């Protein structure tokens with residue numbers, strides 16, 4: 138497999154290719170990939186520098202990739218796609234392309250939706266400014282969809298790989314015990330609830346700020362006069378799915394690799410990896426990720442919180458809603 142393909146860079150576990158992944162996948166054996174972990178170019182109404190596809194043409198563009206993804210994935214493998222939404226041009230409404238992609242992959246290409254995840258970036262700035270900051274008719278858009286898809290309804294997976302620390306109240310409960318009783322909803326909470334499973338099972342909302350500014354990758358780019366990739370995902374995002382869905386020695390493909398974050402994570406976790414990227418400059422920077430693989434990543438225990446709505450609700454000061462839904466800017470809105 139990939140014997141006749143020229144690599145851009147190789148490591149102990151992986152290979153970086155500067156090529157169109159559609160071409161490369163033709164050379165990948167059917168059923169040989171355990172996980173496809175990727176963030177494709179998002180469908181945008183305003184193009185980014187690496188040539189994103191127009192949201193309206195997105196499904197057509199994706200079809201050839203979808204066919205190959207299905208063919209090369211192992212029967213118990215997973216396809217995980219990080220995809221951001223986009224706004225319709227000049228309007229405070231969202232394009233549906235990310236949802237249509239999910240429906241197409243399941244209905245036309247036979248994938249199962251193993252689970253829908255949401256990646257919340259707590260450091261996201263309030264955008265789009267016109268609707269959020271100026272006219273105040275929408276809220277901050279801070280979520281990406283993560284579609285976890287699989288060929289079988291039972292892809293190999295274990296949530297034990299992604300446990301989180303128990304909350305203080307749960308720790309207390311584990312220490313003092315729990316009196317089994319029925320909840321008001323009728324659910325019977327048995328005494329198994331107070332069993333210590335080593336950590337709490339996380340929800341399908343992943344909170345990771347996308348704020349990398351002083352990593353060895355950024356320093357390598359800076360020292361070598363290379364522009365860092367403009368749309369990187371944080372390493373914890375692929376790491377979460379690589380840990381939950383693959384074992385050591387499994388093969389992970391990132392067909393839209395950008396700066397090879399996926400490859401870096403796999404190298405550290407002893408997974409084999411193939412990263413494919415069209416633009417050479419992104420790979421020049423990506424090489425910096427493999428100069429020194431740090432096995433001892435220091436993980437801080439950080440909790441991000443969102444207030445339960447209501448703390449600031451005040452009927453007396455809320456005023457009236459814009460009668461036209463914010464279609465016209467008000468005089469004092471700048």
Ligand SMILES: C[S@@+](CC[C@H](N)C(=O)[O-])C[C@H]1O[C@@H](n2cnc3c(N)ncnc32)[C@H](O)[C@@H]1O
Pocket residue numbers: 156157158159175176177178179187366368369370371392393394395396397398413414415416419
């Ligand atoms: C959203 S970025 C991925 C960023 C990456 N996850 C990271 O964190 O660095 C999508 C990448 O896909 C690349 N790309 C688009 N079409 C491609 C293709 N047919 N084959 C390989 N790469 C492609 C783009 O050049 C872009 O760098």
